[in-house]
Amino acid sequence: MSTTHEFISPERVVFGQGVAEQLGDCVKALKGKKVFLVTDKVVADLDSFKEVEKSLKKKNIEYHLYTDVDANPTDVQVDRGAELYKKMNSDIIVAVGGGSSIDSAKSIGIIVNNGGSIRDYEEYDTVVNSIPPLIAIPTTAGTGSEVSAWAVVTHTEKNYKMCPGGWKIIPRVALVDPVLSASMPPSVTATTGMDALSHAIEAVCSPYAMPQTDAFAFSAIRLIVKHIGPAVADGCNMEAREGMAMAALEAGLSMNANCGGIHALGHQLSTQYGIQHGVAMGIMMPIVMNFNTIACVDRIVDIAVAMGEKVKGLSKTEAAKKAPAAVIQLQKSLGLPTTLSECKADPKLIPVCAKWALTDPDIPGNPRTLTLKQIEALFKKAFEGKI
Ligand SMILES: [Fe+2]
Incomplete structure (x- = not known):
């Protein structure tokens, strides 16, 4: 902090x-x-x-x-x-x-x-x-x-x-x-919800995190895990809609801690490939979380717990791995793509994406310093489906 x-x-x-x-x-x-x-x-x-x-x-x-x-x-x-x-x-x-x-x-x-x-x-x-x-x-x-x-x-x-x-x-x-x-179709409910999740996760890991942003971010994570599935499954489920609206609001307030690498890299997928913001965030989220783990392992473990993962008896490193895995699982359950290959993106543009990501305004909000080479490697993982 x-x-x-x-x-x-x-x-x-x-x-x-x-x-x-x-x-x-x-x-x-x-x-x-x-x-x-x-x-x-x-x-x-x-x-x-x-x-x-x-x-x-x-x-x-x-x-x-x-x-x-x-x-x-x-x-x-x-x-x-x-x-x-x-x-x-x-x-x-x-x-x-x-x-x-x-x-x-x-x-x-x-x-x-x-x-x-x-x-x-x-x-x-x-x-x-x-x-x-x-x-x-x-x-x-x-x-x-x-x-x-x-x-x-x-x-x-x-x-x-x-x-x-x-x-x-x-x-x-x-x-x-x-x-x-309630007028949002299921696909938009899913992608905008993943965007809200990325705001909360970036806020938790941010070097600018503060007690207020932590309170909103963890509450938002819990609400999203609980309500995103039911909201996608039945758009008229008003309890789920209320839960997601509150989650997005709380995640928005948590952005007082700034966004970080997920957004810095994800933005480039929208500008270069035309990929929707929420889809781009969903793809980059587990990869950047895994990369950031050495900078803030306790925070990533806290995210895993907020997502409902059992971490008792695990080492910190093992427990931290549960968080990006839970994000991928959530995306798959909602029918969202988890790789850039699924979005038919062209890997030739990785250097252009990396160049712009390095100077993106959200870079300072990432808990771990990112070099051009590391950013290129993270984009490569996004094509391969690795974290
Ligand atoms: Fe966003």
């Missing part, structure tokens, strides 16, 4: 079935008059989204719908969104969706109140003026972006992920309504 640490969270986190209906009141409480409503085209068509819109209409709140949000949002889209926000004279942002919509909303807010392009803010804590009030309403249970001080945006010219962040970009309010996540 480092000697100084900072814990950032929204002013209000409202959790429970039906809380999305509070949106109109929430906008009024923040004195918002013209909402810039950010979502993606898929979510915009869902019945649950219409319900969220209704809450604004009921209170006669004007809004402009912005749906130019890709699964991996780009610098061009974000800059364009900021221009439109100003043109519409908006004064508050509402983001409804997965991490891509909430990250886009944060990034649009950065440009609106600070000028320039999102490319000017890729270093952590370089945002001077706070973003306009942002109300985040997640529709997936994974990214935790509704409570995190991070955004991930693709640099389109160089094709890598920028991670603008800092306390000036945190949402003011998070309305976490598990009913909204």
Whole structure:
């Protein structure tokens, strides 16, 4: 644990079935008059989204719908969104969706109140003026972006992920309504859930871990192991949906300890191969955990215990091996790929992935130093199905 640490969270986190209906009141409480409503085209068509819109209409709140949000949002889209926000004279942002919509909303807010392009803010804590009030309403249970001080945006010219962040970009309010996540198909439930698990595991192993992040991370791990299977098996199982929504929220709060090698390497699989974020994290998770074991063996054993593994009577090293093995077992049980070969990725791109991974903003959050050669070796393992 480092000697100084900072814990950032929204002013209000409202959790429970039906809380999305509070949106109109929430906008009024923040004195918002013209909402810039950010979502993606898929979510915009869902019945649950219409319900969220209704809450604004009921209170006669004007809004402009912005749906130019890709699964991996780009610098061009974000800059364009900021221009439109100003043109519409908006004064508050509402983001409804997965991490891509909430990250886009944060990034649009950065440009609106600070000028320039999102490319000017890729270093952590370089945002001077706070973003306009942002109300985040997640529709997936994974990214935790509704409570995190991070955004991930693709640099389109160089094709890598920028991670603008800092306390000036945190949402003011998070309305976490598990009913909204019930519209997710099983595959998305599984991959977003694995993303949440990766946040919690990275937080536990991080050199920036602190008592608060530990509490949220271990609770999130236990909730995910308990609820992800039932949520994938039956999307209408509201107990499981609630469990996963709470897990994603807690894992998002644990990201105050930063992400590490799983994200630093996993990001490259999305940019180079177009692999979904949660799938990429799931593939890299056991490999990076195993690599990190010599740096934080006790923490990895704690993860194994939180995942329900029996470690009594085992040596620390043997007990630690149970954690990555449990992650692989979980992925297989959910029908997710565990290797890059299964994703039909091209191993020729390993050097490019490794080059960008080495300078990824999440590298400092890894408990063990990573060299270019080691990163290349880890990507190779991801093709071979070894850890
Ligand atoms: Fe993530």
